[in-house]
Amino acid sequence: MELKVNLGPRSYPIVLDSGIAGGLSSRLKKMFPKSKFGLVTNTTIRNLYQKQIEKWKKELGLTIHVMPDGERYKTIATWSRIFDTLLKAKFERSGVIIALGGGVVGDVAGFAAATMLRGVAYVQVPTTLLAMVDSSIGGKTGVDHACGKNLIGAFHQPSLVCIDTAFLDTLTEREFLAGCAELFKYAFIGGRDMFDFVSVNKGVLIKGRSQVLLEGMRRSIEIKAGIVGLDERETGGKRMLLNFGHTFAHALEKYFSFKKLLHGEALWWGMACACALGKILKTIPASDTAAYDTLLRAMPRPKLPSIPSDCDLYSAMFFDKKVSGGKINFVVPAKPGTSVVKSGVPGETVKNVLTKVLGKSE
Numbered sequence: 001m002e003l004k005v006n007l008g009p010r011s012y013p014i015v016l017d018s019g020i021a022g023g024l025s026s027r028l029k030k031m032f033p034k035s036k037f038g039l040v041t042n043t044t045i046r047n048l049y050q051k052q053i054e055k056w057k058k059e060l061g062l063t064i065h066v067m068p069d070g071e072r073y074k075t076i077a078t079w080s081r082i083f084d085t086l087l088k089a090k091f092e093r094s095g096v097i098i099a100l101g102g103g104v105v106g107d108v109a110g111f112a113a114a115t116m117l118r119g120v121a122y123v124q125v126p127t128t129l130l131a132m133v134d135s136s137i138g139g140k141t142g143v144d145h146a147c148g149k150n151l152i153g154a155f156h157q158p159s160l161v162c163i164d165t166a167f168l169d170t171l172t173e174r175e176f177l178a179g180c181a182e183l184f185k186y187a188f189i190g191g192r193d194m195f196d197f198v199s200v201n202k203g204v205l206i207k208g209r210s211q212v213l214l215e216g217m218r219r220s221i222e223i224k225a226g227i228v229g230l231d232e233r234e235t236g237g238k239r240m241l242l243n244f245g246h247t248f249a250h251a252l253e254k255y256f257s258f259k260k261l262l263h264g265e266a267l268w269w270g271m272a273c274a275c276a277l278g279k280i281l282k283t284i285p286a287s288d289t290a291a292y293d294t295l296l297r298a299m300p301r302p303k304l305p306s307i308p309s310d311c312d313l314y315s316a317m318f319f320d321k322k323v324s325g326g327k328i329n330f331v332v333p334a335k336p337g338t339s340v341v342k343s344g345v346p347g348e349t350v351k352n353v354l355t356k357v358l359g360k361s362e
Contacts, residue, residue, distance in 0.1 A: 001016050003218070005229055007232060012157060014161040019166050021164040024162055027162075029059075036089075039097075040109035042067050042102075049127075063085065063086055067081070067082070071144070072259050073104070079112055082116075083116060095121075097121070099158075102131045103126075103130055103135035106135055107135065108141075110122055111152075122158050122159065123159055124137075128175055128178075129175075129180065129217075132217060133217050133220040134182040134242075135182075136158070136161050138157075140153065148316065168208075174265075177265075178262040180206050183198075184198055189338065191337040192338075194219055227241065237341065240341055241331055241339050244271065244274060245267050245270035246270060247329070248266075249271075252270065255308045255313055261304070261305065265302040268300055269358065272301060273353050274332050277332050278334070284334065308361060310351040310361065314350055328343070330345055
């Protein structure tokens with residue numbers, strides 16, 4: 001199936017199906033008949049899909065850059081090394097970068113595309129569920145900084161997102177469940193139909209590939225594409241809703257040095273915190289509390305490396321892109337399928353939520 005992000009002259013297709021990666025070369029040749037191609041991937045994906053990569057190399061004349069695998073390598077240094085590889089290969093402004101991997105590869109390769117020669121085209125080929133339903137769509141690119149996650153970057157839309165669900169077959173259970181977190185996120189922001197869909201199918205969705213999962217992916221992608229089309233650069237307030245649970249999640253990732261907790265794992269906890277905050281702030285109608293509680297009980301909460309300090313987590317939240325005027329913006333649930341942004345929440349309230357959901361550190 002083919003979906004679309006509507007952004008006028010910068011609109012682009014999102015192709016979703018199984019087994020479509022094999023035909024990517026012919027599609028790219030038609031889209032970019034005179035271009036050089038570079039591929040950015042990581043060590044894990046290179047080892048898993050070496051035959052496919054070699055096939056693309058022969059068909060497209062690829063220059064290949066392989067980066068280390070992991071969030072801790074989402075850095076300026078890694079970004080710079082992509083330039084070393086492609087510029088030495090005489091990459092030109094007509095060139096196209098292909099990002100083959102999960103969210104980290106997509107973000108770093110996209111940022112390289114946004115900044116190389118003042119901007120070149122790029123194509124997203126996500127290999128994780130998390131990237132398929134979220135990070136590959138919308139043009140947010142960037143790297144992390146010691147102060148926090150995604151603090152350096154640019155908006156740069158891809159020319160194509162090619163989602164081959166066959167890549168899900170090689171995901172570990174841990175990676176798959178981490179990706180489910182982003183899919184479940186859309187239950188809180190994507191309207192009542194999505195809330196009901198996830199609530200009814202929550203058990204099936206976290207078990208693995210199925211027609212139900214494919215339908216959940218399609219719905220998630222449509223919701224994300226629709227929000228991006230309305231608020232591309234997060235200036236109108238609509239796109240901020242996509243950060244549901246992320247203020248808490250990013251603080252957790254930073255607390256554990258981007259090493260011990262996957263983004264999706266942190267997001268499961270972040271969404272639980274957002275719901276707890278919504279109850280305290282009374283944004284969730286009393287009549288809907290039971291529906292939220294039922295959904296929350298079914299959502300995995302991966303074991304944390306340790307119980308984090310509520311004070312340290314709260315401090316980390318001030319190094320977040322969603323801070324405005326020195327105040328943290330929290331996205332909290334309202335009626336099922338909707339969320340609202342709340343600013344100026346007292347620090348003690350936030351810390352109490354952290355302690356209640358994550359536990360008390362010693």
